[in-house]
Amino acid sequence: MTDPQPPLSRRAPEVRTIGIAGMLVSFGDRLSEPANRAALAFRAAVEAEGWDGVEETSSSLVSAFVRFDPLHLSHAHLRQQLEALLRRQDWYAADLPTGRRFWRIPTVFGTDLAPQLGQAAQAAGLSEAEAITSLTQARVRVQTIGFAAGQPYLGELPKAWDIPRQTTLTKRIPVGALAVAIRQLVLFSVATPTGWQHVGQTAIRLFQPEVPDPFLLRPGDEVQFVSTDAEALATMRNDPHGGAKCEAIT
């Protein structure tokens, strides 16, 4: 059996509308490294163009999103501009954004602070110790910030972590929780119900509306979760960065 889908680099990106004031340029219908790079790079390129009538841009896991004023910029004209920009280069081969940073975030794995490590490890076919080793060795990238303010989707984890979301939701996962599913990690910026499995707990505050630079992580940043213990984490709660250290990626 051969894969019926051509490689992503040869599939034409899709330009579709979302509502009446949005255009979505998608580089795949499932998450992949090239599609995510393309989405980040294409969004940055649209931003740099500064087209009249474009009000805001963002990127999701595999798409760039353009919000515009349809009373001043027609759908046809914007589509034409986007398609011309798409032809300019192979976006799947684009470089990652500049100004990226590498974060090391102290995390307690398992214990009563992160009670689902055991079941997640089992689903991944690993012992708890192997799971912690795997999760702390992975250097993951912020693929998108979304759902809630400042909240990153991080990936991509080794194949073993291709585990499904839970069928029944956890009623409330706390702020700073690290949760896993489908080869991705989500670091929660708000307390919320979720289907992701809670494997780690950090003291990081990803969104602080009251400070001058309220959003900690940006798409493209890289993150490593460093194992720590509950006692150390408790003292890190006084630090708004939750003990996280960052350096520029050059």
Added chain:
Amino acid sequence: MTALLKILRAGPGLTLQDRGRSGYLDVGLSRGGAVDRLALDEGAALLGQSPDCAVIEMAGMGGDFEASADMRIALTGAPMRATRDGTKLAWHASHLLQAGERLSIGPVQAGCYGYLHVGGGIDAPVCLGARAAHLSAGIGAALSAGDVLAIGKDKGSETGLLLEPDNRFDGGVVRVVASFQTHLFAQAERDRFQSAPMRRDARANRMGVGLDPEGGGFHVEGGRNVVSEIIVPGDIQITGDGTPFVLMADCQTTGGYPRIATVLPCDLPKVAQAPVGAALRFQFVDLEKAVALERADAQRRAVLSRSRRPLIRDPHRMTDLLSYQLISGVVAGDEDDP
């Protein structure tokens, strides 16, 4: 001296709102702002000021307020019973609230969200470019008894004006456009989405409004595995059990549930204001028609102030009553109403 508005009593859903903050989708923060945008324009028209002014949004229940100095107010959105020191006040209208007077606002009589505007706007601290509370993101807090709000400088002076509101308080037909995931639903489900009457159910807040469709929820083949994608307000997502949810101002910025359609911005106030049990029906329009409808709506909102008319003066408030000649111009009663 800055005029102050003191909150003496507050219903549970009182928040400061304005047009929200744009430019933060890339960091996961949705725009937020008043769920009934038209009400902001109506209040601005009544007071002759910018629709960017911050206002008090009242979800279902009102509150009691006291002014530290004379101030102009306007009441818009869902009609609520309002009194000034016990005397009834007209809704969809502007009034003068004098220093020390108590403005008392009761529960909604129709619709869901009422708005209290003040001349000069409410001068709360700006966070990320707006004053709007965005509770799910942790910005701001619900207003409560004891809060004292500073009022901005009022450049206007007119009060006693009335605006005929756009009726949007009892459900009705809501226009939608197809979105990029509409094709995930079979044609029969899309047809039923248009033909089935739906009732607004009790699950509704500033993030989304749940609907109960006649004939049950909507089914999507393979829709549980779609990659999480951008959400815009007005998107109608179909959750795991088939229930449609219309996503509102404080919605999440990305989501994995498939969306069957997106409500036109000009019809979103109708969804926001539909009370529990109200019937809503969705109608697909093509993009071209949708843009034309939005354009017409923008033009209508731009000239709202032209349709203001004076309130009939309340004789109890006319301190100069005796100077009026009250019985001249007696009419027969069968003349045309002007």
